[in-house]
Amino acid sequence: MEQNKEEEVLRLVISKAWEDVNFRKNLVSDPVKAIENLTGAKIVLPEGKTLIVNDQTDKSKVYVNIPSEPNIEDIELTEDQLEIIAGGGQTVWPDLVNSLFPALKNYIVI
Incomplete structure (x- = not known):
C-alpha cells in the first residue's frame, strides 16, 4: 500500500x-x-x-479525546448502518464509539 x-x-x-x-x-x-x-x-x-x-x-x-460534535448533515452511513436504522434496530452509536475510542472498551466493565 x-x-x-x-x-x-x-x-x-x-x-x-x-x-x-x-x-x-x-x-x-x-x-x-x-x-x-x-x-x-x-x-x-x-x-x-x-x-x-x-x-x-x-x-x-488512559486518554480519551472528546471530538467535536459531528454535523448531522455531513454524516454518511454505511449500507449496514442504514439497514439497521430502517429496520428499527439498534443505533449506530456503538460503531461510532468503537471507532473513536477503540482502546477504551478494554477498560469498561459493566
Whole structure:
C-alpha cells in the first residue's frame, strides 16, 4: 500500500516525538513550528483553526479525546448502518464509539 506525503510527515512527527523528549515538548508548545522545522512541510490550517497536540505518552494513563460534535448533515452511513436504522434496530452509536475510542472498551466493565 502506498502512503501519501501527509502520512509520511505524520509518521515522522510521531516517531520523532517518541524518541526525542525535547522535540515532544516543542511539539506540544508550538506544533506548527515544530512540524515545519522537522519536516520542511508547510502547515496550512483553515482560518480560525488552531493545532493542539497533547502528549499522551504516559502509559499509566488512559486518554480519551472528546471530538467535536459531528454535523448531522455531513454524516454518511454505511449500507449496514442504514439497514439497521430502517429496520428499527439498534443505533449506530456503538460503531461510532468503537471507532473513536477503540482502546477504551478494554477498560469498561459493566
